[in-house]
Amino acid sequence: MTNIYHEKDANLGVLSGKIVGIIGYGNLGRPIANNLRDSRVSVLVGLRDDETRDHAREDGFEPRDIKDIIPRCHVLLFMLPDEVVPEVYLETVSPALQRGHLLVFANGYNFAYGFVEPPPFVDVGMIAPRTIGAAVRTRYLDGTGFFSFVGIGQDATGTTWESLLALAKAMGSLRAGAIEIGLEQEAQLDLFVQQAILPAFHHVMTTAARVLLEQGYPPEAVVTDLILSGEFTDYLARAAQGGLLQAMRMSSLTGQYGIFSRLPRFRDLKLEGIMDATLEEIRSGDFATEWAREYENGYPRLDSLLRAQEQLDLWSLERRTLEMLRNQ
Secondary structure (H helix, E strand, O other): OOEEEEEHOOOOHOOOOOOEEEEEOOOOOOHHHHHHHHOOOEEEEEOOOOOOOOHHHOOOOOOOEEEHHHHOOEEEEEEEOOHHHHHHHHHHHHHHHHOOOEEEEEEHHHHOOOOOOOOOOOOOEEEEOOOHHHHHHHHHHHHOOEEEEEEEEEEOOOHHHHHHHHHHHHOHHOEEEEOOHHHHHHHHHHHHHHHHHHHHHHHHHHHHHHHHHHHHOHHHHHHHHHHHOOOHHHHHHHHHHHHHHHHHHHHHHHHHHHHHHHHHHHOOOOOHHHHHHHHHHHOOHHHHHHHHHHHHHHHHHHHHHHHHHHHHOHHHHHHHHHHHHHHH
């Protein structure tokens, strides 16, 4: 049975006298650093030369170069983009590692696919929030906390779990709950959602918009009903509270009949085969290799894909509708 940890399972005293280094101060590094500090954990912020330091200073930190904080810190939290972590680790972090250091990653990606290979004398763990960075901060402040996945990659000292859970508690995650999972499985789940679910959702929404617009429905009404109204967000929020079935049961009887009676039509889309193939690319490491090559070459395919998406008429309709609604 899977272990799920809550605040009673962690002791913040484990972090007493220890300094936590935050490497990177972006969408996730910033809220994590502030949450830890508000939990009375000693924090240092380390940044690359090309990163802005204004936000860290605004928040009351004194940002330093990454190489300067490593000797002073007992714990190092990597809060950089996945594709950047290996280079920073190899060039800056690895040469300065000492016995007993705890390396904590915000997901299992680089450890799982071998882009980062820590020496055997350090501890390696993961705290992977299951929400966006802004929510990590707001849910800490409002007391609800956020779900996360936690796992151990290496336990050289025999104390990794207690340190990891203490960090998760200080971040605010254990208020909601932290689920134990292997770093490899976390990385695979994360990529699967990005590559098998979000593309399907994107395709369904853009196809629906095209069908409705071609049949003469007002563009502003189409964009509002599909995207801007927040109906799907509310639906997922209900699912997060009571489960997907309960969310569907909260629809009107007309809605419930429409959902369940038309559901078999979509089984003919062969989604299972598409998802199986996608998962195999993830588990085999093929996607990780592809993305590493894309980063090394300066993101040429990503730039091309983004340009193609930007040409869709739907986005101009979306912007126009937003402007019309805001000007009322």
